[in-house]
Amino acid sequence: MNMYIKIKIKPKNKSYIVLPIHYNHIIQGFIYNNIDENLAEFLHEKGYLNNKRSFKMFTFSNVKGKYKINKKKKEIVFEDQIELLVSSPIEKFCRTFASNMLIKEEHILNNQQIEIVSIEVKEHKRSFEKLRLLSPIVMYSTIKKENGKKYTYYYRPGDAEYNELITNNLRKKYKSYYNKEPDNGLVKIMPINNLRFNLVKYKGFIIKGYTGLIKISGPKDLVKLGMETGLGSKNSQGFGFVKAL
Structure with missing residues (x-):
């Protein structure tokens, strides 16, 4: 749509x-x-x-x-x-x-x-290069410590693993919704300004994310889906809404 x-x-x-x-x-x-x-x-x-x-x-x-x-x-x-x-x-x-x-x-x-x-x-504008995050973008991994306990690590745009994680997330969304594989390629997100850190509580859980201006590039079908359904994780909880400028 x-x-x-x-x-x-x-x-x-x-x-x-x-x-x-x-x-x-x-x-x-x-x-x-x-x-x-x-x-x-x-x-x-x-x-x-x-x-x-x-x-x-x-x-x-x-x-x-x-x-x-x-x-x-x-x-x-x-x-x-x-x-x-x-x-x-x-x-x-x-x-x-x-x-x-x-x-x-x-x-x-x-x-x-x-x-x-x-x-x-x-x-949504067809030009995706420059976006404003109107709700925090969230990307995380659950990591197990040496003692066996798990903790959640939240990534910041610009981290080494960030683009790969964003891309894998969008590929899973695409396949779940369209029931087919998207085009190959890496979705790249680059902060334009100093992103603002956001800490949000959702039903007792703490969620960390960032808002601000970003540049984005990559396969158009994946970027388009990110515009429609949100970038990153926990979108239906109000995270990752982006709007093209």
Whole structure:
């Protein structure tokens, strides 16, 4: 499809929207509740499989808007409206999410009534060279220590192994979704500026990633899929959303 959805949301009965500081699971649940019910169940319970790996094939951006942080309550208070971008290569996903945003009489976000200000279905640019990460890109390996305990090592764009890991991840996604092998070649990611480190808690787990500007090159089918479904890991939890400049 090569499309993404841009929605603007405002509170219905208040002048603000409150989210927890680590809100990814709230947005993920909102998305699942607003796509086709059977598709939501399939993605949540099974997804597209490649050996033991399951891919949900969607991603979303960080929430954008004017805000204040209440450290005591560990909340973000968004003043007036917020903006969210959602992307997937699944046509039914995009169609039903967009239609539900328009036709549902009531929308609830974090137990708050909200209104949809606008919704736009937009096309990812065909020029992929320069991208902005609108949610953190995450790439990691689970490594076993000498004592047998496992720990998670998070990589930074520019690390020696990074491009190979990104490429292998995209190849697995491609094969799981299209059921065929993609073109050969390495997807290369190069930071343009000093990337910002992000630490996000998702249902009690700590996830580390980076946002900022990157350059990307490689097989077009893999890069295109990365645009649609997110780069790196944990995309359906709100990581790896990229937008071409």
